[in-house]
Amino acid sequence: MGETYVGVDVGGTKVLAVRLSAAGVLEATATRPMPGVSAGPDAVEEAVALAARDVYAAGAPAALGVSAAGLVDATGERFLFGAHLPWRDAPVRRSIERRLEQMERGSGGGAPSGGPRGPNPRVVLDNDANCAAYAELVAGAARGVRSALLITIGTGIGGAVVLDGRVIRGAHGLAGEFGHMQAVPDGLACECGLRGCWEQYCSGRALERVTRVALGRHLDGPEVTALALAGDQVALHSFASIGTWLGVGTAALVSAFDPEVVVVGGGVSAVGDLLLGPARRALAGSLQGTAYRSVPELVPAGLGPEAGAIGAALLARDGRS
Ligand SMILES: [Zn+2]
Structure with missing residues (x-):
């Protein structure tokens, strides 16, 4: 059997592990529940190691990547x-x-299978959005592209910058934290302590808030999504609202980075063009010189919820540049 690579994504609710062949083919997945924050670091590290071993083949992988939801140093x-x-x-x-x-x-x-023992795998750690961006670059919607942005829209906004084929991490490893760019001076209060952050206007939480204001009652993100897909006008308007904010914020990022494509992932993006249509219009309307430049394509992510784990395995294989 050839070398294998394992990636483990550590999120807020679960630990997801994947095993890839040396060629990058997905061979196995496993999930374990995420111990709560109060369970402490030891319990989480144990869950990561157990999830990883759940997908081991006959021996340990050549390298193992960990994708974690938060700030990882340079x-x-x-x-x-x-x-x-x-x-x-x-x-x-x-x-x-x-x-x-x-x-x-x-x-x-x-x-676990009683096969030959391999050496202990080298471990690589990176931010989850960086991992997902690398997966999209190698095997997803940004395949063959040299410069791309990844924007993931879930509860909040995650992001990553790929320029000239490399994930850009910045001086301290913190590049791509798009969600907390100020979109509205003195705007809505954000959990991070600032006001007017972009993710207050473009995220799963924003979708729920806009819908609650229009309907007078609370619906969660999947409920709003189901209504929008069924053609409900209020839900469609909610997606148009956050989609417009997506386009406006993306225009600022495009001005800064000049990518070929902008890949949009995360649970909220599952509605596809109901979100991306308004976003494309707002993007084109918020960039200078659109008659004389190419406006980057806004495309849905090519990989699903496993993108972070797959990217972690690929970064472990290829080295974290
Ligand atoms: Zn914030």
Whole structure:
């Protein structure tokens, strides 16, 4: 059997692991529930290691990538902060590597299937949006593209910048945190403590708020999505509202980075053109010189909820540049 690569995505509600072949073919997936933040770092590291081992083939993978929802430092050693994860400025890359080594020893060195023992895998750590962007670049909607932006719209907004084929991390590893760019001076209060952040106007939470204001009662994101797909006018208007904000914010990013494509992922983007149509119109209306330049395509993500884990495995395979 050839070399394999494992990626583990650590999110707010679950730990998702995938195994890829050396060629990048998805061979196995597994999920484990995410222990709550209050369970502490040890419990989460254990869940990561167990989910990884759930997808091991006959031996340990050649390398293992971890995609984590939050801020990862520029060296890829430390997880700085994430609202839904328990680590605070902690050396997570090494902790997980050590945890895997301990488990390997504890199991007598044998792989779950009793196959030959491989060396302990090298562990690579990165931010979840960076991982997802790398997956889209190698195997998804930005395949063959040199410069792209990824915008993921879930509860909030995640983002990543790819220029000239590389994920750009910035001086401290924090590039691409688009959700907290100020869109409206003195605007709506954000959970981060600032006001008027973009994700207050373009996110799953924004979708729920706009719908609540129009209807006078609360519906969650999947309910609004189902109504919109059934043609409900209020729900369609809600998606048009956040879609317009998506386009306006994207125009600022396009002015800054000049990408070929902008890939839009995340749960809220599942409605496709009901969101992307208004976004494309707002993007074209918010860029200078559109008669004389190409407006980048706004395209749906090519990979589903496994994008972060797949990207982590690919970064482990290719090296975190
Ligand atoms: Zn904010």
